[in-house]
Amino acid sequence: MRVKKVSQGYSVSTKVAVRYAETDQMGVVYYANYFVWFEVGRNAYFQRIGYSYKALEEQGLLFPIIEASCRYLVPAQYEDQLIITTQLLAVSASRLSFLYSIFRDETLIATGQTTQAFVNRSTQRPVSLKKHYPKLWECLQKLLAGNSNGVVNNAREDFSG
Amino acid sequence: MRVKKVSQGYSVSTKVAVRYAETDQMGVVYYANYFVWFEVGRNAYFQRIGYSYKALEEQGLLFPIIEASCRYLVPAQYEDQLIITTQLLAVSASRLSFLYSIFRDETLIATGQTTQAFVNRSTQRPVSLKKHYPKLWECLQKLLAGNSNGVVNNAREDFSG
Amino acid sequence: MRVKKVSQGYSVSTKVAVRYAETDQMGVVYYANYFVWFEVGRNAYFQRIGYSYKALEEQGLLFPIIEASCRYLVPAQYEDQLIITTQLLAVSASRLSFLYSIFRDETLIATGQTTQAFVNRSTQRPVSLKKHYPKLWECLQKLLAGNSNGVVNNAREDFSG
């Protein structure tokens, strides 16, 4: 897992090796599987900033996806070593969006976006991140700010203490 | 598999029963799996108008996805009996787009879109549907026209002879 | 969903149409996906005898898989219409086993087996089916008996009242 700058702003990159299971009879990766890689990307993002998706769930915070999209530029193939680069796009009290770029070497092969809502696991109702998870909220705000001014270079040091 | 009108225009509906494999630990269907259902929907669409996706592939025509998106309105759950309604949205010489609506009973639980390119299997190059598959091209044009004027009621009778 | 005799004994058959998502770059169905079809088979089995897997879970009874196997005889292919035939193989107080046969037309293309334990959802501990779910236990015993003497012809009438 390595951190690099995509355009401006903070991003987290992680690797996936394409599995045979992920291919289809066209000889390339089946389109739905890119969304699984996006999940791998945002999981890495949370871990990199000092949070665990799993731990957040156990504390009662769910992140159901409410919107997802992908543009497929070049087909991914079996045994490809891919880099998924994940960047925070927007955060509000009720939802957050990530932007993903998938690279094979220097080639951008796909881009995508997801939006997730914040939901309380017990009540299954929307929850305000700002109000109920102020530390995570603040951390995400700083990362967003870093996106626009390019200040953030190493989020772990700044945010996960 | 049944045909019904969604807004105006021609659409094909097909059923899926939610599998345990499709759920995740949030207790609902994992978001990437909706794209598999979209595939089930467009497969049904082609069959309904008298074409087989598989047969088209064997004739050398591939339909790689170049864009896909989904909006998740209500979570799908294990054992749900869902209806996927598929409608042709646009066709050009080089690509076609479908619109999907997923219903549980009368409730719309998700909507989505996909765009596919036309590719020659041997050359792996784009191919003009209009030029190389004129019959399918014409059929899709009529279905599109039907979308706007509501004329098409039973595509099978009209187009698959 | 239809009922037919496999060898002797009671079995439940259900259909699946092979999805593009289930294929791999060998041009046939990826081997792990047969286990998903087995799940479809045992879900149908429970429904046929008047039980819902989902409802049982909601009542606190989980059925984690502790053993699974498959023999692949003929590759399944995209758009195949398959029949999954499920038969109860064994039941004890702590576990049950199913036997699966997958057919394409008259051709047997795969066989498999799964064994599931009974676990209490709250405690995550083993639970005795005989003691805690006596009605289901009795029903399964009769189905097993039917396997050996060929008496059971239509389980729904006999057991799901």
Place this chain on the structure above:
Amino acid sequence: MRVKKVSQGYSVSTKVAVRYAETDQMGVVYYANYFVWFEVGRNAYFQRIGYSYKALEEQGLLFPIIEASCRYLVPAQYEDQLIITTQLLAVSASRLSFLYSIFRDETLIATGQTTQAFVNRSTQRPVSLKKHYPKLWECLQKLLAGNSNGVVNNAREDFSG
């Protein structure tokens, strides 16, 4: 990817991090997904001994699975860091078998086996590995021998030159 001794003999170990996509509503990994990890394991095995599964396919050698099984000892969970250890179990002119052990830290959570046939991609007919791929055949023979006498410590140096 690291090499360690399982019982006696040569084995290759590789890591997987459990994905959210791989869980089901029981809150643990869905049973079919272990077979995907076995695939990751045997891919790593081939790479470790200097072969690429993908390259072999491109040379016309397919390895369809003809038998697969898994025993589930302890459920795998989201975000688990697992080690898949793969060992060659048997090789004949027409097929090969692998043995898999999945560990979470020191805990063995699942074991499994697969058997694959050798098939010529063009003819779709069985092919003798011994006759048509003598170098790979010999390499696998040495690895097998190493399993019984514990001689093989670092296959890469010995076999992939």
